[in-house]
Amino acid sequence: MRYKSSVAWVVALWLFATCLSVAAEPIRIGSKNFPESDLLAEIAAQLLEANGYEVERMFGLGGTLICYEALTNGEIDLYPEYTGTLTQSILNIRDDRATLDARLREEGLRLLSNIGFNNSYGITLRKSHAAELGLEKIGDLAQYPGLKVVVSHEFIDREDGWAGLRVSYGLPHEVTGIEHSLAYRALQDGAIDVTEAYTTDAEIEVFDLMVLTDDKRFFPKYFAAPLVRADLDVQVIELLGELANTISDSKMQALNAQIVFDKKNEREVAADFLRPMLGSRGLAAEFALPNWGSDLVRNTLRHLQLTGAALLAAVVVGLGLSLLVYTNKGLANGVIYVCGLMQTIPSIALLALMIPLFGIGITSAIIALFMYSLLPIVRNAVTGLVNVDPVLVRVATALGLSARERLRHVLVPIALPSIFAGIRTAAVISIGTATLAAFIGAGGLGDPIMSGLSRVDVNLILQGAIPAAVLAIVTELLFEVIEKRAAKRS
Amino acid sequence: MNCVDFDCVAKSFDGVVVFAGIEVGCPLGETTAIVGASGSGKTTLLQLVNGLLTPDSGEVRVFGEPIPHDGLEQFRRAIGYAVQGAGLFPHLTAKANVCLVANLEQWSPDSVDERFLQLLDEMELPEEVALRYPRELSGGQQQRLGLCRALMLRPKLLLLDEPFSAVDPITRVGIYERFEHVKSKEGVSGLLVTHDLREAKRLAEYLIILQGGVVQQHGQTQAVLNQPANDYVASLVASQLA
Numbered sequence: 001m002r003y004k005s006s007v008a009w010v011v012a013l014w015l016f017a018t019c020l021s022v023a024a025e026p027i028r029i030g031s032k033n034f035p036e037s038d039l040l041a042e043i044a045a046q047l048l049e050a051n052g053y054e055v056e057r058m059f060g061l062g063g064t065l066i067c068y069e070a071l072t073n074g075e076i077d078l079y080p081e082y083t084g085t086l087t088q089s090i091l092n093i094r095d096d097r098a099t100l101d102a103r104l105r106e107e108g109l110r111l112l113s114n115i116g117f118n119n120s121y122g123i124t125l126r127k128s129h130a131a132e133l134g135l136e137k138i139g140d141l142a143q144y145p146g147l148k149v150v151v152s153h154e155f156i157d158r159e160d161g162w163a164g165l166r167v168s169y170g171l172p173h174e175v176t177g178i179e180h181s182l183a184y185r186a187l188q189d190g191a192i193d194v195t196e197a198y199t200t201d202a203e204i205e206v207f208d209l210m211v212l213t214d215d216k217r218f219f220p221k222y223f224a225a226p227l228v229r230a231d232l233d234v235q236v237i238e239l240l241g242e243l244a245n246t247i248s249d250s251k252m253q254a255l256n257a258q259i260v261f262d263k264k265n266e267r268e269v270a271a272d273f274l275r276p277m278l279g280s281r282g283l284a285a286e287f288a289l290p291n292w293g294s295d296l297v298r299n300t301l302r303h304l305q306l307t308g309a310a311l312l313a314a315v316v317v318g319l320g321l322s323l324l325v326y327t328n329k330g331l332a333n334g335v336i337y338v339c340g341l342m343q344t345i346p347s348i349a350l351l352a353l354m355i356p357l358f359g360i361g362i363t364s365a366i367i368a369l370f371m372y373s374l375l376p377i378v379r380n381a382v383t384g385l386v387n388v389d390p391v392l393v394r395v396a397t398a399l400g401l402s403a404r405e406r407l408r409h410v411l412v413p414i415a416l417p418s419i420f421a422g423i424r425t426a427a428v429i430s431i432g433t434a435t436l437a438a439f440i441g442a443g444g445l446g447d448p449i450m451s452g453l454s455r456v457d458v459n460l461i462l463q464g465a466i467p468a469a470v471l472a473i474v475t476e477l478l479f480e481v482i483e484k485r486a487a488k489r490s
Numbered sequence: 491m492n493c494v495d496f497d498c499v500a501k502s503f504d505g506v507v508v509f510a511g512i513e514v515g516c517p518l519g520e521t522t523a524i525v526g527a528s529g530s531g532k533t534t535l536l537q538l539v540n541g542l543l544t545p546d547s548g549e550v551r552v553f554g555e556p557i558p559h560d561g562l563e564q565f566r567r568a569i570g571y572a573v574q575g576a577g578l579f580p581h582l583t584a585k586a587n588v589c590l591v592a593n594l595e596q597w598s599p600d601s602v603d604e605r606f607l608q609l610l611d612e613m614e615l616p617e618e619v620a621l622r623y624p625r626e627l628s629g630g631q632q633q634r635l636g637l638c639r640a641l642m643l644r645p646k647l648l649l650l651d652e653p654f655s656a657v658d659p660i661t662r663v664g665i666y667e668r669f670e671h672v673k674s675k676e677g678v679s680g681l682l683v684t685h686d687l688r689e690a691k692r693l694a695e696y697l698i699i700l701q702g703g704v705v706q707q708h709g710q711t712q713a714v715l716n717q718p719a720n721d722y723v724a725s726l727v728a729s730q731l732a
Binding site for chain 1: 540542563564565566567569571573575577579580581582590591594639649
């Protein structure tokens, strides 16, 4: 009797703990910053929610590198990935599934069954233009070295992108980079001649484009599938398995068209897609579509939080550092040099470097912004302190002020306008750069800008860009007022 | 008894010798003028007195005591210091400039005010200047405030690094008068660095003539002027006082 009741207790406790852990640990789903990735991630999210799981959406992360880093670092539990991207771009291995699965196992990851479609790369141009030049195959491009080839930044450097393609086909063109979604516009306007396409892009149909035949079979297959951490709950993996072979090439193109051309929200599209599949289970709940006003407030507050925290830290550290080193010219130059070096790291790269150290999300973003803010603060503070009239420093010393008193009562107040100018520059730079924080899931006004860019939705872009510009201007004015007040006093 | 003694003091910068071994004293209760051309080392000599510079060898004594290694701030607060152009801090009002160190010394507000007003009175400065910033004041007013600041803590020794040379001759005469008045009233000894022998004759009881880091002559002002010890001093006297 006693034995039985204690077993019952243990079982009850275990169940309770399991429930708790399900409730306490949401499944974190990432996506790359283009509509198809967002949609697939949203479908996975709603599928899990319909089955009682709590989900955290970390969508629109800045590209393959950041998603993969986030997954291997346990910052997210899954994101939609493509087989070809894994074999060619990330792991650099032979393009067959057995090799891929074995290699992923070593990394502690698992690629689930293919969702169905193959979203390969293709080289595309206007149908009329292709007919005019008599182009059919990728190799034909070699006869027209004057064609203006502009491709996405990621594509330029990928081994399965232009870097490999030009070698394989002997293409002589000089390529430049452009945001993928903008390339179609440029193609239509005739500003560029050739770009790369994802073969499930809705634009191919809508803009009447031709995808050149890859007769050398250069591009591998890019089957989409959920890429998950191997330690993900088995039941979750099983559930995601339901997505296997549910979306064909043409179906994916149609779904993409709903987002890009019908301007539907991916939540709606995902729900419409899932409803027949879920049948009696039904969707978790009717979700609220994003609301323009509340989004604006949330994004702006987050933006202020990111820049405010970074700026505050940079002021404290930057000024502290300046006070420590300004008397030593060599040391001061060294510090300024190091700060300058940090400034030269491209923001996306810096954000990516942050992930292994601080994960994705606001901590990484704040630290990256902090590093960018240091240079203007340190440089201006050191310059301000060094340029204080040496006679005044001598007088202060001769009057019997200690080093600390000289700093507090003479040097810092006199250098204040310069120090302030540095903080002001750092603040404005931070507000601009913080829009990139959206790449690592830190939110802010970059969120609407990034999704607007990938959907060619000017409205959405402006929802981020206008408030960001207003913030920058308000900050400028605020500093101007403070500076004027300070100037009046001195 | 001297207020300052230079005892075999040597000083060089980056291998360039300024003094090889100066041996001279400044009498207590008097103003000693250190006169010399630019580069004669007169400012360096002054800065050895309040520890802005340290001698390579030899010893500087102030009121018979060597300059302390620790507590240099307290030591300096007992010595007034005024420079050419006044060197007022631009971000502080006239009053804040003059009273800065008294406030750091945590004088009571009443005693700060009392001393400040007394100095304004002695230097014949109107009370309105108290809340003005240096750039709102004339050169003469700035210079007088520089002297007020040097005198604020009632020092027994004043170091003056050409404090009168940046103002016009008419204003200068006014400041001379105020300086002489305040000096006798406060009973302070002074070391005045100047290149102007007439100024030295007017303000100093004792003269040190410096050239190339070497004391050419020292003694009571009248004695030096009447009996130059060598050609350099004679030509200096002849050219400036003729």
